[in-house]
Amino acid sequence: MSAYIIPILFLLVLLASFIKKRDPYGGFIGGARQAVDLTISVFPYLLAVMVAVEAFRVSGASAMLADALAPVLNKAGLPKELAELLFLRPVSGAGSLAVLDGIYTQYGADSYIGRCASVIYGSSETVFYIATIYFSQSKVKRLRYAIPVALVATYTGCIVGCFLLRFF
């Protein structure tokens, strides 16, 4: 179903622009041009995050943190094998995808751990990444309670989602 939405939307917009004589070609070029500046201003932030995430993962610091968090996870009803995924998911999309893939091969996609990992990855977003990139073109440095609120909301959703998994 959702595979049709975007192409149909695209088709309708193109046809409407043509019929209303709004120069679809020129409009598309003008919009696409903004992407260059945007990418350049986003790039240093992206680089800083990814350098730190990769170092954190390869050094084993991420696994150590995951071990330290395991007791907390057990209290929340989440398998302790998912600690690294839970930690990396808000930081890096690519990094957590690698962890998710590892979980599928190690425990199986249909195991409780595998399904729980699917809920965690499928229901959440890269909180830190979004917070960094969204403010990349403004002077704002202090995000105040934005990240804590987003993290609490995300993790509460994950805990409830994994709890519900036991009944489905």
Next chain:
Amino acid sequence: MAIIWLIMLVASLGLTLFTDPAASVNAMITGAHSAVELSLNLMALYAFWLGFFALIERLGLSRGLERLLRPVIKRLFPSSDTETRKYITMNVSANLLGLGNAATPMAINAIKRMDTGGTRATTDMIMLTVISATSLQLLPTTVIGMRATAGSANPSDFLFPSLIATVLSTLIGIIGVKICSKIFDRKKPAEPTTAPALFEDTESREPRRKRALRKSSHGKAQRHSKRGITVAAEPAATEAKR
């Protein structure tokens, strides 16, 4: 973010000093490489979607969408103007369609328009960040695809709990921002009021002085009561010692 970044790097570098010092440098360079790759990929995606959004803009569709969603958006972003709301509605719509990378440029534009020049994020900025960071993932296609590749018997059997989780996280995020803004925003002196104060006449200054007086007397009363507490607390402490 700056502190978390620093902690992550210091911790990993410190740790690899004991295990494999060369590995950390390699890892960081790998990270830098994948950042270049990712931003090139993102540039392609941004260009594509910004081109498409420009067409939508020219047709006036974004204005229509803004008008349609205005009651909801205005409630969530009380100090937004029409242009900002247009970007917000586009951002939210793109997120709902599962196009996170198309949503990003719209959010950056919205934040730029909300910018007051200060370094503190406004409540509206925080709301936009939290809504996007907890955004509804109606169809997590990446996960379904990966489970299918991993040989799952029913790759989409986690969808219902996942849907509940994503809806719940969005709701908690919105409520959380509303609560936090009530708690934290009261303390901050309202920045915009300093500008009109220049044009204030004596008449409006009068109540302000009164307010100041009331405030100072209130402060005195508080100090008194504080002293009262400490005085009262001392005998209690000595009693406890006995």
